[in-house]
Amino acid sequence: MFKSLVGAMLFICMSFSSVAAEKQVLGQTEMMSVSQGGIVFEARMDTGAVNSSLHALNIKVLGGSAKKMKDNVGKTVSFTTENEKGQQQQVSAKIVGTSTVSNSQGTETRYAVKLPITFGDSTRTVKVNLRNRASMDYKLLIGRNWLKGKYVVDVSEQKLIGPTADISIVESGLIFDTRIDTGAVENSLHATNLHIIGEDKSNMENNVGKDVTFTTMNEKGEKAQVTARIHSTSLIRNAQGSEIRYMVTLTLGEPGQEFKVDVNLRDRSKMTYKLLIGRNWLQGHYIVDVDM
Template identity: 65%
Template sequence: MLRILILSALMIAAPTFAGEKAIIGQTAQMSVSEVGLTYEARIDTGAGNTSIHAFDLEVEGGSAKNMKDNVGKTIWFTTENRTGESKRLSATIVKTSTVSNSQGTETRYMVSLKIGKKGDERKVKVNLRDRSHMDYKLLIGRNWLKGKYIVDVADKQLIGPVAPISIVETGLLFNTRIDTGAVENSLHAVDLKVENGVDDMEKNVGKMLFFTTENEQGKQHRVHARIVETSLIRNAQGSEIRYMVELQVGELGKEYKVKVNLRDRSKMTHKLLIGRNWLQGHYMVDVSL
């Protein structure tokens, strides 16, 4: 459920407060005490856990074949911030975390680190991931935000990390992931057919596109929309180009037109992901809702 939040003076550079919770922007300067480095962090309500760039991982005394059997052992790793400053450090493996994305699943080690504004860090579980292909070497997830912060990519209304969102053109309601880490909205789409299409995706901009989408309840709809542009999406696995269309997206009865990229999300729990291009100027995200 959405609530209206009125703020008299919204400052994104430093957290302000809504009730007992601080408001934080879509990026923030974060310190990691054990590392002694400062990171420009992406604030990502789409991520359950916080993640730090880590490579050259080595389990002290040798690694067991099953990653879970290494819990309790010491792990050495190297981390680096956006400016190229690096440090090698060790920490105790406190658990493993299985992360799902469009490429499948992977298991990562988790350690406890003190993260926050310099001088105000607090301990949280962090997964170790090679983020060398990502712009942000530290990603702040819901486990750091929950109960303490509201994420504001502009201002105005308040929304939780998952919300029922309607797309008028589909006649469907989606159990939607609200993801401040994503620039764009992304909709599950398969069986894409471009009218008079060619292999060069850029040359199909302006043409009509048919695609089939499906919500989390398995209800399907065939959609006909115009390709307005293509979008280059980068993630840890590399990059890909996706078609973008304009659709009416929002709370039921309060939809407004926004660009949406089309992606096969059949392996993902949420078939619609809401990014900053829908949130900007309209919503703040409270992962405790």
């Protein structure tokens, strides 16, 4: 029995090592270029995104644009992209589709084109969403479609985890089908009906140190009420602007391996995943492999 157990453990360890050995390990950011001989971006690896995304300005559909964006599929689009240093590049590519992205501010439709993205000696041509990323720190975001089959993202140098995982939040008693997102700094949990005793509704900072009670729900519709201490607020920036959220400490992780970590609270009712795991949970613990 003991020999069998040891053998099984060795097999699992060897399998993990084999997966990592077959793929190149990337850090949280890498220097990459778009189109042959193009400007170089400090690109953010984002296992939470299906497709890659590029900062695009002055988007023009050559030959005239149809009223509906989807009717421009197959036409050529020209646009200006710009890296973090302010260097610009003109790019033209055929529109291969549109994508509608949902977030807390609503929905946004973007053009998708196919572009070659180069890292070192390796170039992979993938679908790239075009959007104005002027307010974002990283102008090129690398999604799972570029990483898949060849790379793992290492924010931890530890265990392997896939792009989604079953994550338990001890305080809720629930297990969430969770998106693992190396593009996010913080963890984010679906929270509604927030109630703070003695709440100052005019200034969120004045509620730090108070207890907040909220309702959370997983993807199965199972609900739980949780009470936690607000220890800070967090300013989150995205393409739609900025948003301040409360931060609490919760105990979460793979079932039986939970540990305390900071989580921001937001209404994720429009999002597929009610719990998003960011780098503050991954750091020091996991390597993300989008093929798992």
